[in-house]
Amino acid sequence: MATHDFAAQASHAHEAPQGFIRKWVFSLDHKVIGLQYYFLALAAVFVGMFLSLLMRIHLIWPGAALPILGEIKPETYLTLVTMHGTIMVFFVLTTAPQGGFGNYFLPIQIGAPDMAFPVLNMLSFWTTLLGFIVMIAAFFVAGGAPLHGWTGYAPLSALQSAGPGEGLGADLWIISIAIFCIGALMGALNFITTTLDMRAKGMTMMRMPLTVWAWFVTAILGLLAFGVLLSAGILLLMDRNLGTSFFVPLGTINGQLTGHKGGSPLLWQHLFWFFGHPEVYIAILPAMGMCSQLLSVFSRKPIFGYKAMVYAILAIGFLGFMVWGHHMFMSGMSPYTAFAFSVMTMAIGVPSAIKTFNWLGTLMRGKIRFSSPMLFAIGFVSLFVSGGISGPFLAQPVLDIPLHDTYFVPGHFHLIMGVASIFGIFAATYYWFPKMFGRMMNESMARWHFWFSLIGTYAIFMPMHYLGMAGMPRRYSQMTEVAYLHDLIPLQKFITYAAFITIAGQLIFLVNLFWSMFKGPKASDNPWEATTLEWITTTPPPHDNFGGHTPVVHNGPYEYSVPGAPRDYVMQNDPEIKPAH
Amino acid sequence: MADSALQNIPSVYEPSLFGTYSKKIGMWLFLLSDTLTFGALLYAYSYGRISTGGWPTPFHSESIINATIMTAFLLTSSLTMVLAVRASVHRDAKMQTLWLLATMLCGTGFIVLHGREWSNLIAEGLSLPMFPKVPHHQVAAEFVNVSKTVPQFAATFFGLTGMHMLHVTLGVIYLGVVALRRKFIPILLVLWLVAWLGTPAYSPFHYGAHILLIAAIVCGIILWLKPKVYDSSDVEVAGLYWHFVDLVWMFIFPLVYLMSAKIL
Numbered sequence: 001m002a003t004h005d006f007a008a009q010a011s012h013a014h015e016a017p018q019g020f021i022r023k024w025v026f027s028l029d030h031k032v033i034g035l036q037y038y039f040l041a042l043a044a045v046f047v048g049m050f051l052s053l054l055m056r057i058h059l060i061w062p063g064a065a066l067p068i069l070g071e072i073k074p075e076t077y078l079t080l081v082t083m084h085g086t087i088m089v090f091f092v093l094t095t096a097p098q099g100g101f102g103n104y105f106l107p108i109q110i111g112a113p114d115m116a117f118p119v120l121n122m123l124s125f126w127t128t129l130l131g132f133i134v135m136i137a138a139f140f141v142a143g144g145a146p147l148h149g150w151t152g153y154a155p156l157s158a159l160q161s162a163g164p165g166e167g168l169g170a171d172l173w174i175i176s177i178a179i180f181c182i183g184a185l186m187g188a189l190n191f192i193t194t195t196l197d198m199r200a201k202g203m204t205m206m207r208m209p210l211t212v213w214a215w216f217v218t219a220i221l222g223l224l225a226f227g228v229l230l231s232a233g234i235l236l237l238m239d240r241n242l243g244t245s246f247f248v249p250l251g252t253i254n255g256q257l258t259g260h261k262g263g264s265p266l267l268w269q270h271l272f273w274f275f276g277h278p279e280v281y282i283a284i285l286p287a288m289g290m291c292s293q294l295l296s297v298f299s300r301k302p303i304f305g306y307k308a309m310v311y312a313i314l315a316i317g318f319l320g321f322m323v324w325g326h327h328m329f330m331s332g333m334s335p336y337t338a339f340a341f342s343v344m345t346m347a348i349g350v351p352s353a354i355k356t357f358n359w360l361g362t363l364m365r366g367k368i369r370f371s372s373p374m375l376f377a378i379g380f381v382s383l384f385v386s387g388g389i390s391g392p393f394l395a396q397p398v399l400d401i402p403l404h405d406t407y408f409v410p411g412h413f414h415l416i417m418g419v420a421s422i423f424g425i426f427a428a429t430y431y432w433f434p435k436m437f438g439r440m441m442n443e444s445m446a447r448w449h450f451w452f453s454l455i456g457t458y459a460i461f462m463p464m465h466y467l468g469m470a471g472m473p474r475r476y477s478q479m480t481e482v483a484y485l486h487d488l489i490p491l492q493k494f495i496t497y498a499a500f501i502t503i504a505g506q507l508i509f510l511v512n513l514f515w516s517m518f519k520g521p522k523a524s525d526n527p528w529e530a531t532t533l534e535w536i537t538t539t540p541p542p543h544d545n546f547g548g549h550t551p552v553v554h555n556g557p558y559e560y561s562v563p564g565a566p567r568d569y570v571m572q573n574d575p576e577i578k579p580a581h
Numbered sequence: 582m583a584d585s586a587l588q589n590i591p592s593v594y595e596p597s598l599f600g601t602y603s604k605k606i607g608m609w610l611f612l613l614s615d616t617l618t619f620g621a622l623l624y625a626y627s628y629g630r631i632s633t634g635g636w637p638t639p640f641h642s643e644s645i646i647n648a649t650i651m652t653a654f655l656l657t658s659s660l661t662m663v664l665a666v667r668a669s670v671h672r673d674a675k676m677q678t679l680w681l682l683a684t685m686l687c688g689t690g691f692i693v694l695h696g697r698e699w700s701n702l703i704a705e706g707l708s709l710p711m712f713p714k715v716p717h718h719q720v721a722a723e724f725v726n727v728s729k730t731v732p733q734f735a736a737t738f739f740g741l742t743g744m745h746m747l748h749v750t751l752g753v754i755y756l757g758v759v760a761l762r763r764k765f766i767p768i769l770l771v772l773w774l775v776a777w778l779g780t781p782a783y784s785p786f787h788y789g790a791h792i793l794l795i796a797a798i799v800c801g802i803i804l805w806l807k808p809k810v811y812d813s814s815d816v817e818v819a820g821l822y823w824h825f826v827d828l829v830w831m832f833i834f835p836l837v838y839l840m841s842a843k844i845l
């Protein structure tokens with residue numbers, strides 16, 4: 001219906017803003033908002049990394065007095081665990097790949113001048129930033145940050161008196177998460193509407209780049225998952241501040257009655273993990289999309305099995321809502337229920353494997369260019385497989401019972417969710433930096449950064465699997481004095497040293513990022529010879545992305561090495577290629 | 582539903598989903614996520630109700646009658662909302678505003694009745710442990726007993742209906758902005774002062790009133806960023822939200838009130 005489209009289009013074509021404040025601070029431009037999200041995540045990741053370093057130091061030298069901070073007490077260790085996990089999961093892994101790159105490139109890749117709702121888009125960033133500030137504020141209030149872990153398990157999280165950080169700090173933590181949920185919901189509905197409603201002529205759903213598919217499905221997951229977490233957070237706040245007992249059974253703390261009764265901590269676990277499992281896919285799907293994209297570009301080959309990739313993303317999104325119980329095998333769940341969750345969890349391995357084989361198929365017999373984005377994309381596949389292998393083990397209730405709450409689980413999820421998704425972010429940064437800042441990044445620094453990161457993360461997280469199998473529990477403060485874990489201390493030391501070196505390696509990235517922003521060689525409009533729409537526009541793109549017109553799309557997103565074509569790649573807006581006979 | 586003169590401009594976009602415009606899709610998506618938000622609350626309610634033996638049924642006829650009147654208010658407001666949408670399609674700006682105001686009035690009636698009901702229940706002893714005590718008031722032994730023996734009852738009651746009341750309040754504000762735009766902000770500020778200063782310090786509404794202040798600030802920012810005239814599509818989208826809030830009540834009313842009525 002032409003009229004509606006026109007109405008839609010008219011409302012997006014806002015004027016280019018004047019003045020610094022409207023242009024860079026309160027900007028409605030999706031590109032600026034994307035950068036704002038990106039730099040928020042960058043700030044957050046360094047906070048998170050610093051916390052992890054403190055944890056690693058404490059684990060091998062529990063009594064050490066640190067400069068300024070002094071000795072890390074056991075309860076402080078728990079606040080480090082909590083804040084590290086929360087900041088990383090929410091403000092890094094959910095923020096950079098989706099809010100950052102999704103915001104910047106989704107509209108451009110579908111040929112739109114902006115998001116469907118620019119004002120909402122701006123509000124979603126400012127809400128997220130507010131959430132981050134509230135989260136950081138938890139460090140500085142009386143009692144400090146909470147110690148209930150990123151999963152906020154009740155009753156620890158539900159009682160003000162449960163521990164030093166569980167006063168105001170825990171309230172701020174919950175409020176921050178609730179604010180984050182609202183920001184994420186605004187973002188999600190914007191992404192979905194934009195994808196459904198603003199694709200340029202010829203950009204059918206099945207011609208969308210896999211990045212767009214990934215952001216789209218991620219947004220759907222976010223739309224459904226964050227609403228539930230929001231409710232859970234509200235109920236938790238009520239338990240803490242109004243004296244209700246949604247999550248607190250009859251019980252005592254240090255011999256004192258809590259004044260609560262009748263609630264169930266399992267209710268919290270159900271609500272949390274109904275959100276929490278989709279959340280892990282929210283963190284990884286955009287990285288999957290970006291790596292699919294890069295593997296095709298740098299192998300100079302069409303992606304292997306485009307349709308299979310699309311259906312796999314959809315299947316993962318769908319199944320992701322039916323497996324939350326695998327985080328709760330230890331909760332006294334009936335064996336029948338556990339069996340059902342176990343089967344569903346194994347089923348999700350199938351689309352994951354399809355994606356992996358398609359990545360390998362894309363690499364096979366490609367004319368591979370090992371540029372830095374490609375290195376990180378290949379690294380992503382490697383990490384995804386290494387971390388994914390342990391999933392089916394944990395999905396067996398019988399195996400999960402000894403492995404749950406040991407280092408095996410951090411080993412699993414850091415490889416697959418933490419580092420794999422971070423590798424996706426790095427790959428995307430090296431790939432899109434020329435488009436975003438108009439300059440190239442330094443290639444040799446990028447390579448150093450890659451090898452530091454790849455070897456470093458394997459050195460840190462692979463041994464955690466062995467620690468776990470040897471019985472090292474997770475989230476415990478002082479384990480050096482425990483007899484049966486004594487032989488593991490050398491391994492623990494190894495991990496800490498590896499963490500030091502890997503984090504030092506990240507400084508290379510930071511230097512490269514800022515140095516290249518101002519001093520890097522000027523980039524051409526399409527330095528990687530890629531086909532998608534962001535490469536047809538100027539570098540950096542103009543305010544409305546395509547300089548006053550809307551591209552018309554004739555081709556799929558992965559037309560590389562097409563027989564008979566003049567170059568080894570065919571842009572999406574080039575005249576339609578005829579299939580060769 | 583843009584100007585008919587524009588009807589022949591060829592689109593540069595792919596046809597949109599179901600031929601709808603973006604705002605409408607956005608609202609449907611929001612409602613989808615809000616369904617899950619309420620779904621989680623209803624799940625928590627069912628969880629508590631099923632796992633707690635001897636769930637009380639303390640609501641006497643007064644409460645039920647009051648809630649029925651509230652329901653009637655909401656149903657009427659849905660009707661006036663439909664009329665507002667119709668007026669907007671016919672480009673009858675005056676009737677559109679009038680019907681919107683009528684809808685807001687019904688919504689406000691609902692909130693006021695609901696607020697009175699809350700205050701009465703709290704005064705009679707159906708309360709949350711950390712709600713301030715109401716001074717000089719005769720408590721009803723039954724409600725005090727319910728709050729003591731089955732704390733889940735008051736918790737789910739105030740949680741569910743409170744969340745719904747919040748949605749109705751935001752709905753009234755939303756309609757107010759669509760109907761009156763900037764002129765609504767001073768009205769909202771006056772309402773905030775009335776609600777804040779007009780309620781005693783022991784009432785939860787004394788603090789809840791600040792939601793109006795926050796809403797006024799957020800509306801101010803949005804109207805500053807995007808000053809525009811709302812057209813019939815905006816009225817239709819606002820109507821979707823309003824009907825949704827109405828629909829949610831059709832779940833809460835039987836689950837929370839009727840299933841806990843004394844006769845049962």
Ligand code: HEM
Nearest residue numbers: 280284326327345349391392394395400404409413416417
């Ligand atoms: C074949 C695929 C996968 C399977 C079968 C699987 C299975 C599991 C199971 C059963 C657990 C619970 C372990 C326990 O707590 O005892 C778990 C934990 C976890 N998984 Fe996976 N997983 C898979 C893929 C993923 C992916 C793709 C991600 C993220 C991108 C991920 C992130 C996590 C996280 C963050 C946790 C731990 C949460 C916590 O307790 O703090 N997993 N996984």
Ligand SMILES: [Cu+2]
Nearest residue numbers: 277324326327
């Ligand atoms: Cu899971």
